[in-house]
Amino acid sequence: MNLATHAALLGWIPVVLLLFASLPPRRALVAALVGGWLFLPVAGYDVTGYHDKHMVLSAGMLAGAVAFAPGRLAAFRPRLVDLPMTIWCAWPFVSSLANGLGAYEGGAAVLFNTARWGVPWLLGRTLLADRGGVRALAVGVLTGALVYVPLCLWEIRMSPQLHAALYGFHQHAFDQTVRWGGTFRPMVFMHHGLMVALWMAVGSILAVALWTRRTLRDVGGIGMPWIAVALVGTTVLTKSTGAVVLLAVGASVLLLADGARVRALLIVLALAAPAYMAVRLTGEAPRTAVLDAAARVASPVRLASLRFRLANEEQLAAKALERPITGWGRYGRWIAYDDQGRAATPDGFWVIALGQFGLVGLAAITAATVLPVVRLAVRLRRRRAAAPGAGPAVALGVVLALFAVDSLFNAMTNPVYFVAGGALAGVDVRSLVRRRRPAAAQGRAPAPVVVAGAALASPAGSAR
Structure with a gap:
């Protein structure tokens, strides 16, 4: 592992604590979850509870919740x-x-x-078990998929090299990324190309749902129709039959x-x-x-x-x-x-x-x-x-x-x-x-959330 890998893994918990210190807990959690899953290396240490990407994420998010939202954790009652x-x-x-x-x-x-x-x-x-939390998670995942569009398109054309370029190693067997027609299946910063394909399909399904139900107008000023087209197109280009089929099924349920x-x-x-x-x-x-x-x-x-x-x-x-x-x-x-x-x-x-x-x-x-x-x-x-x-x-x-x-x-x-x-x-x-009262009537203005440079959810129905 190179210096960037160590910096990402060792610096992740401080980054998450900073998120929780700067944002409301639900929005900090979504930012840490989506941002970490998108960009952390597929690596870990031979240390209990911190030996792969999943556990690094869990450790950071739990540390943030314990430090800045202990009351929410203490209020948990099993059902x-x-x-x-x-x-x-x-x-x-x-x-x-x-x-x-x-x-x-x-x-x-x-x-x-x-x-x-x-x-x-x-x-x-x-x-996240409330209306605002569910919405923040849905919009956060949608935004994360949108952030991955240019990265996927680059790797489809140039081959999966981003993880190796930044962290010094390929996260999976390279020969599994070569697809028909001389193009590639992107991996970006996830474990496998199939995982990326499913992620893009999930983002597409969320885009279709939030657009057709008029839940969200835009993300960062980009209209929802354009976002849906970009995500669906990228999903198809990942060349995963399973992800495309699941996208078709999910979108059909929501549209028809x-x-x-x-x-x-x-x-x-x-x-x-x-x-x-x-x-x-x-x-x-x-x-x-x-x-x-x-x-x-x-x-x-x-x-x-x-x-x-x-x-x-x-x-x-x-x-x-x-x-x-x-x-x-x-x-x-x-x-x-x-x-x-x-x-x-x-x-x-x-x-x-x-x-x-x-x-x-x-x-x-x-x-x-x-x-x-x-x-x-x-x-x-x-x-x-x-x-x-x-x-x-x-x-x-x-x-x-x-x-x-x-x-x-x-x-x-x-x-x-x-x-x-x-x-x-x-x-x-x-x-x-x-029905909720407008934000102004509650004595506060909508506050945006930022994940990977894109604003997330605001009660006004836009992610700007």
């Missing part, structure tokens, strides 16, 4: 909707003991899951459904991933049936990739179900090998969770991802679902459900999704559509 995340964070200890790995490994695994998933969830629940249908479609989207897992684990949909269906729409290259993924998925699932309740624990004990000693390649996050922590762990992290979406859909009435104030929450619900679908085939975890899950799990749905 039933928090139980799945609690189980996901605690279950590795049981898994470790059941596999004879000892209490030390169990404690380390608990700390890992808590730092990587539990802390983002907690911060979403405590700092009225209030009542949005609620139903949110539930359908949320249940799609659990349904796939159940079908695959019970063997009701053999690999050949899935491939036959995909062959009608997929190219030969995509079909070959899907065939490879499903074959490896079956091997890993069969190994996992040898210890169905607790799984095999961490450190590769859950990896399956064929008769020639070749290891199966794990792609989908769901089968990784199943192998490591069994059905209990898989059910917990799946429920933590989709229950906030179901809760939102159930509590939204028809008029509420169609209201502009509900736009950010509905859009984040669609994004979270689509992330669960993406996790069936990829392991591109991102703390933004679990901050969103925590926010949706705690928000009072009625407050999303409740």
Whole structure:
């Protein structure tokens, strides 16, 4: 690691503390979350709780919240909707003991899951679980995607070099960035090109939602129609079939459904991933049936990739179900090998969770991802679902459900999704559509938030 990498990692917590000292807690959290995820190096130290980008982010955001919003954390009261995340964070200890790995490994695994998933969830629940927090998060992610547009376009043409140029190393195998036609799949400052593609798809979905529902007029003076076109176009150019399909599904739900249908479609989207897992684990949909269906729409290259993924998925699932309740624990004990000693390649996050922590762990992290979406859909009435104030929450619900679908085939975890899950799990749905007094009547002027040079949310409906 070069000097820039050390400076970014060691200087991150002071930067976040400065954000929290300068901005309201919810806006500081969004700035730290989005800005850090976009630009921090894919690196860390061999130090507990600080050994990768996810944990660096969690450590910084938690430090800021403890220092400048301790009352919000102290006011947290667990609810039933928090139980799945609690189980996901605690279950590795049981898994470790059941596999004879000892209490030390169990404690380390608990700390890992808590730092990587539990802390983002907690911060979403405590700092963003209201109308303003949900809106700030949606606009912050949208702005972050917009900031990535020129960086993606540069790497698509010139090849993924930004991370190497600044931090001195490529964050992933370079050969996976080369795509058809002599262009490249951008990685910018994320772990993989697929992660960037999903990020741009998420930004596109949020742009469509906030534009069509008249929640936001512009970002930094750029009109929402232009922003939507730029984000959708960049998503297509990232050359990720999965991200483009998820974008099409999410945008269709938001554009074609009225209030009542949005609620139903949110539930359908949320249940799609659990349904796939159940079908695959019970063997009701053999690999050949899935491939036959995909062959009608997929190219030969995509079909070959899907065939490879499903074959490896079956091997890993069969190994996992040898210890169905607790799984095999961490450190590769859950990896399956064929008769020639070749290891199966794990792609989908769901089968990784199943192998490591069994059905209990898989059910917990799946429920933590989709229950906030179901809760939102159930509590939204028809008029509420169609209201502009509900736009950010509905859009984040669609994004979270689509992330669960993406996790069936990829392991591109991102703390933004679990901050969103925590926010949706705690928000009072009625407050999303409740009329508010103008800012002037409340005795204060709208205050903008800045992330990576772009102003974020203001109550006036513009991000300028």
